[in-house]
Amino acid sequence: MTKVYYRPIPQGGLPRPEGALPLCGGPLWFTHVERLTREGAQVLPADQLPEDWQRRICRPRPAIAGLSLDVPRVMGILNVTPDSFSDGGSHDAPDAALAHARAMIAAGADMIDVGGESTRPGSAEVPVAEEIARTAPAIERIAPLGVPISIDTRKAGVAKAALAAGGQLINDVSGFAFDPALAPLAAALAAPVCVMHMRRAPEDMHIDPQFDNALLDTYDELAERIDAVEAAGIPRARILADPGIGFAKDVGHNLQILNRLSLFHGLGCAILLGVSRKRFIGTVGQTTTPSERDPGSIAVALAGIAQGVQMVRVHDVAGTAQAIRLWQAVQAGRA
Template sequence: MSYYRPLVQHGENRPEGALPLISGALWFTEVEVLDRGAPPRIMPAGLLPEEVRHRLTARRATIAGLDMTQPQIMGILNVTPDSFSDGGQHDNVAAACEAALQMVADGASIIDVGGESTRPGAELVPEEEEIRRTAPVIEAIRARSEVPISIDTRKAVVLAEALEAGASLTNDVSGFTFDPALAPLTAQAGVPACIMHAQGDPATMQDDPTYENVLLDVYDFLSDQIDRLEAIGVVREQIVVDPGIGFGKTLDHNLTLLRNLSLFHGLGCPILLGVSRKGFIGKLGHEPDAAARAPGSIAVGLAAIGQGVQFLRVHDVAETAQAVRLWQAVR
């Protein structure tokens, strides 16, 4: 099996034969062809197989009412006591709701509510506690705003309560491998789904992550999970993929995925990237304080949207929104 990574470029003067990346402003004239056990090679985009060409160039459908031809900012709202950089900051419904509304005012187009920390070493949170943390917050936000809300959960019972409270999207860091009831419920509810790749459970995922080929292994996992969700009724056009930076990956694994993000357009789905304030940014940026990692987070985010990534999941919404506006103006 061959994999095709578009070598993404930008500019108004496109050469003859350039193909638009997902019908947007970015384009490509060549692809890198990747095969297991063989060296990479460069191929003209015009020689792409028709199905691959369609997936790389077709316009993406709206997700939760959001335009996929523009970068979208997902604001992180952790209602947990132990998340790695903002645990305990939104420990009551009123504070969490105000934080969400401020993120919307600052430029977030979707809010991601999570009640279970998935930082390295985190322990499982009981379903009842996760519901207690998340459902009232989602209900409070929905009472004051129409902003789309995603529920960051691995559990079907938590999703059911979140949907009842007004959530619009399922975001599962286990890639729908933790709770077998979550995917069928997502299909039954008819809401979009975000499939994230993770190797192992949060409690152990950073112990010794290993891959045969991290880029292609993550791609294959996401492809298989898309097929699984499609088979039970989730429409491919309503599936988002996330390579899961930092979830069972070393620094080198993370960098390999970030350098090659455009490969994942071949799945035919929008791409979400969550790198905000993560440990590798602190290591490379020489910043031990997670709350001070906005500059590094933004740098990686801008590089990602330069490869056509549609969603940036971030803590620092106002700063990211300003950077994206300038990126768009310059590009």
């Protein structure tokens, strides 16, 4: 039996035409959908959207970690690592981490994502004790600033220490497949989570990635991980879904997924998009230096927001926040 998927084709601005359906309770709407199968695609009026898909796509997304999701949100990246691909070693001391968090909040960050283990292609696993020693002190220093903090980890021990230090959300690049204790911990602590799509592990994910259909394979595999997390006791209302751009995907795979990113609203979760300074940005944008990839990163983040993404994970908070303000003004037709 042919599996069918429906992708809303988002539009924005006012006035919203009669009969247009709302997209996840945010600023966008849609009058047409793309009916997708592995054999092809067809554009249909939105009134032909099946009821179960309409319910998942149209219902407003609940607040996550106290943040409403009716406007685009910015998650600022804080790597407290010596070896992250973009800024490793820049913020790995607690004072430096605190200063950078303050700067990102002043620039418009709605949430700070603290990570103590590099997940760049080819990176090695960091022991739990070492990862805790990197992340927990930084989170403890940042927590009084009053902005929600997520812990970027695959490990229950690290997440438990981070939440005890003041963290609120668990962001797992493995989609909660690495440590079987992590999802039950999040459920027990009623912590919201981000479930990301990734195959294999950072050590080898970059070696010859293959998909039959990058978009639909990623959707199906991410749906399976979200179902597993939900079965562990975490309601879908507390789940962010991340398609894992750059993780076990080549340039072509990334662009295929980004081109039809609004399909992922069918998961019934808010979407987080993390593309900042990734290698494909440099490849397409023709720059090898990660810090020079911010213009391309902002361009892709805005393309995602135009497809209804609720949160973007970025290095350049100031530039991204400014771009979003301009995008919102253009959508509204006023400042």
